[in-house]
Each structure stands twice: as C-alpha cells, then as structure tokens.
Amino acid sequence: xxxxxxxxxxxxxxxxxxxxxxxxxxxxxxxxxxxxxxxxxxxxxxxxxxxxxxxxxxxxxxxxxxxxxxxxxxxxxxxxxxxxxxxxxxxxxxxxxxxxxxxxxxxxxxxxxxxxxxxxxxxxxxxxxxxxxxxxxxxxxxxxxxxxxxxxxxxxxxxxxxxxxxxxxxxxxxxxxxxxxxxxxxxxxxxxxxxxxxxxxxxxxxxxxxxxxxxxxxxxxxxxxxxxxxxxxxxxxxxxxxxxxxxxxxxxxxxxxxxxxxxxxxxxxxxxxxxxxxxxxxxxxxxxxxxxxxxxxxxxxxxxxxxxxxxxxxxxxxxxxxxxxxxxxxxxxxxxxxxxxxxxxxxxxxxxxxxxxxxxxxxxxxxxxxxxxxxxxxxxxxxxxxxx
Numbered sequence: 001x002x003x004x005x006x007x008x009x010x011x012x013x014x015x016x017x018x019x020x021x022x023x024x025x026x027x028x029x030x031x032x033x034x035x036x037x038x039x040x041x042x043x044x045x046x047x048x049x050x051x052x053x054x055x056x057x058x059x060x061x062x063x064x065x066x067x068x069x070x071x072x073x074x075x076x077x078x079x080x081x082x083x084x085x086x087x088x089x090x091x092x093x094x095x096x097x098x099x100x101x102x103x104x105x106x107x108x109x110x111x112x113x114x115x116x117x118x119x120x121x122x123x124x125x126x127x128x129x130x131x132x133x134x135x136x137x138x139x140x141x142x143x144x145x146x147x148x149x150x151x152x153x154x155x156x157x158x159x160x161x162x163x164x165x166x167x168x169x170x171x172x173x174x175x176x177x178x179x180x181x182x183x184x185x186x187x188x189x190x191x192x193x194x195x196x197x198x199x200x201x202x203x204x205x206x207x208x209x210x211x212x213x214x215x216x217x218x219x220x221x222x223x224x225x226x227x228x229x230x231x232x233x234x235x236x237x238x239x240x241x242x243x244x245x246x247x248x249x250x251x252x253x254x255x256x257x258x259x260x261x262x263x264x265x266x267x268x269x270x271x272x273x274x275x276x277x278x279x280x281x282x283x284x285x286x287x288x289x290x291x292x293x294x295x296x297x298x299x300x301x302x303x304x305x306x307x308x309x310x311x312x313x314x315x316x317x318x319x320x321x322x323x324x325x326x327x328x329x330x331x332x333x334x335x336x337x338x339x340x341x342x343x344x345x346x347x348x349x350x351x352x353x354x355x356x357x358x359x360x361x362x363x364x365x366x367x368x369x370x371x372x373x374x375x376x377x378x379x380x381x382x383x384x385x386x387x388x
Contacts (some may be wrong), residue, residue: 009371016366017359019099019242026095026211026357035093036098043097052130057123062093062103072102072133072142074167076124078148080107080204083310084122085173102137108150124153128163130322141369145171148310149209158295166370169326171296174310177318179210183310186210187271193305194315203308209233230258233374294383295324298368298375300361302331323383327376330387331361357388 026033037043042064049056063070073096075089093103106125132139132326144167146154152171156165176182180296185191186207191198208231226248233242242258249255267321299322303315312332319330333354367374 004375005371009373012274012370013367013374016181016370017363019366020359020363022099022230023095023362024355025093025329026098027088028355032144033381037094040098043094050127050130050134052126055126055378057106057130058126060105060107061099062105063101064097065100065102069135069136069138070100070102071143072104072131072137074106074128074144075103076144076146076150077105077107078146078150079205079209081209082148083205084309089172091149103130121153121156124157125160125163128157128166132166135231139166140168142167143169143365143369145173146175146303147173156296164295164297167297169365171302171365172315172318173302174304175301175315175318176310177314177321179199181313182311183210185313191311192313196304200306200308200311202311204234206309227254227258234258261276263310292309294320294381295323296326298329298364299324300329300331300365302361303333305332305334318386321386325378325381325383327384327386329361329364330385331357332387333358359386 026036031294044063044066045059046066048059048061050059051057070172073093077365078085080086089105093105095104106127108342113351128144131137145152146152154170155172155175155177164170171239186202189199189202191200226245230245230249232241233245245257246255249258290388301315301319303310303312305312315330315332319328322328334350364374378384
C-alpha cells in the first residue's frame with residue numbers, strides 16, 4: 001500500500017509541478033528568460049572554493065537566496081568543446097536559481113579543451129563529498145547532474161554507495177556510455193536505436209575529442225602548444241589560423257589527421273588508424289566501470305535524437321542496461337536541440353507534447369526533493385524503467 005501524504009505534502013507536490021512548468025518555459029523562451037534575469041536583481045553568481053581532504057575545488061554558486069538553507073543542484077559540465085551543452089547548463093543553472101534552488105556549477109580543470117583525464121574522477125569524488133558539509137545546503141536534498149563526458153564520470157562514481165547516498169538522484173544529459181559505439185558513429189554517421197537506423201553528420205567536436213585522446217593515449221604523442229592551438233582554432237572555426245599551425249607540425253600522420261578534421265571528413269588511412277585504436281583500454285583507463293548492480297536512486301536521462309555531438313544510441317543503450325528500484329527515466333526528443341533556440345511554429349503539436357514530457361520528468365525530480373513518498377511504489381524492489 002502506498003504511504004499516505006499529508007495536506008502539506010500534496011500542496012508542495014502541486015507547487016513542484018508549477019516549478020517544472022516554469023523551468024520548461026524558461027528553457028524554451030529566451031525572451032522570458034531574459035526578462036526574468038532583469039527582474040531578479042538578487043541573482044548572485046559567486047566563485048567559491050570547496051574543501052575536502054586538504055584540497056580545494058573551485059565552483060560557481062548561482063542562487064537568489066544566498067543565506068537560506070535550500071536544496072542544491074550540482075551540475076558538472078562536460079567538455080568545453082560541446083558548446084551547445086555548455087549553453088544548456090548555463091541557462092539551466094540560472095533557471096533553477098530563479099525557482100529558489102542553490103546551484104553549484106563545476107567545470108573540472110582537467111577537462112582542458114578536449115582531453116579526458118583519470119584525475120577527474122578523484123576531483124568529482126572530492127567535490128561531491130564536500131557539498132553536504134556546507135552550512136547553507138540542505139544535505140538531505142541534493143541532486144547531481146552532468147552532460148556528455150561529465151555525465152559519464154558521474155555514472156562511474158555512482159557505483160560507490162558512499163557517493164550515491166549523498167544525493168537524491170542523478171540527471172544525465174547526452175551521456176557517453178560506449179566509446180566503441182561512439183567510434184562507429186563518428187566514422188559512419190550511423191545512428192542505431194534498437195532496430196531502427198538513422199544517418200547524421202557527426203559534429204567536428206566529437207571527431208576531435210576521439211582522435212585527440214586516441215593519439216595521446218595509444219601513441220604517446222606529447223602535447224605541444226602548436227597542436228593544442230590547432231585543435232582550439234578548428235573548434236573555433238578559425239580556419240586560416242588552424243592551417244598555419246598545421247603547416248608547422250613535423251608529424252605527417254598527425255598533420256593528415258588534422259587536415260582531415262578541418263575538411264570535415266575522415267581519410268581512409270586515418271579511418272584505419274582510428275579503427276585500430278584500443279577503445280576498450282581507453283574506456284577502462286578513464287571511466288573504470290559502470291554500475292552493474294541495481295541502484296537505489298532514480299536516474300534521469302535526457303537526449304536529443306538529432307544531437308550530432310553524442311549519438312542518441314548511447315542514452316538508449318544506457319537506459320536498457322541500468323537497473324534501479326527507484327526508476328530509470330529516459331526522455332528522447334526531437335526538439336531538445338541545446339545549441340539552438342527551439343522553433344515552436346514549425347510543429348506546434350509535437351513541440352507542446354515534448355515540452356509536456358520534459359516538464360513531467362522535471363516534476364518527478366522536484367517531487368523527490370520534497371519526500372521519498374514521491375518515488376515509485378515498488379515494495380518488491382524490482383528494476384523500473386520509464387520512457388517519456
């Protein structure tokens with residue numbers, strides 16, 4: 001039998017629904033978001049330092065209620081090369097602050113340009129452990145979220161019961177689950193979701209991330225300023241500057257790879273090289289292992305089907321593999337393009353439908369911050385999956 005709710009808990013649940021709708025509108029409409037920024041003059045964006053085991057971790061606090069004890073969202077940014085997802089987290093953080101939450105945004109310094117570092121795991125473990133000790137944080141109401149490779153690191157940490165017990169749930173935007181599958185996508189553009197296939201042109205950023213880390217780890221290329229500068233200029237679309245840098249490189253193989261990226265194509269010899277890369281070793285070295293046993297906290301997955309940076313098949317496969325007695329939720333949408341403004345009038349019915357599903361999922365997130373009674377009723381402890 002479900003637990004009975006008090007009148008106050010029902011009223012709070014209704015208020016959580018209003019907040020979820022407000023969040024959806026703020027993310028949808030740049031005009032409303034900008035007007036809200038003008039009206040909320042008490043919005044604070046403050047650089048703070050979190051201490052754990054004699055180490056300091058820099059983070060950005062965004063809030064409208066600095067001196068009040070409030071629930072907190074920890075948002076872990078992924079790689080800076082994914083600008084669309086960086087933009088999403090920036091707007092999401094401010095929108096959550098408008099709704100009365102504390103938001104901590106953490107960007108790991110080890111994720112420089114497009115490098116993946118094992119040290120990031122230790123840094124994330126430290127910052128998550130330090131949150132509950134803050135005087136202005138409600139330690140019993142913490143939600144952790146991440147995007148792309150940041151989400152992947154969080155999922156790896158979540159198999160530690162000491163880390164998972166510190167939060168009410170985990171939010172993942174466009175998570176990376178399988179590097180072999182990501183390699184197949186960047187080489188062919190083939191997106192497979194269950195038995196259906198779709199072809200997209202992979203974003204240059206994804207090819208840069210994969211090729212750069214493969215070169216660094218499998219072939220031991222030293223990171224020099226010229227190579228790093230070329231990659232940054234490719235991502236910033238500074239073609240002339242990138243070409244001048246490429247001509248200064250002495251390694252012909254690396255020069256050919258970067259020219260291939262610059263043209264937006266993969267040459268046959270570079271394709272062969274990428275196919276021979278040991279993705280299994282790279283994944284074990286960086287991401288360790290994903291949770292195999294059943295989780296006791298809910299996991300929320302958000303994915304745009306048309307995302308050219310991280311293929312949607314990663315989220316679908318993760319949704320099928322994860323097990324949680326509190327529920328694994330997947331929101332797939334064709335209107336969740338984080339790098340562009342949503343176009344409402346192109347397909348109003350479909351857009352409203354997806355907005356409703358997005359709001360419903362965030363209602364569930366806000367509801368579990370109110371009470372554990374809002375978790376799915378599951379006395380048998382079975383694994384629950386919900387696709388929205």
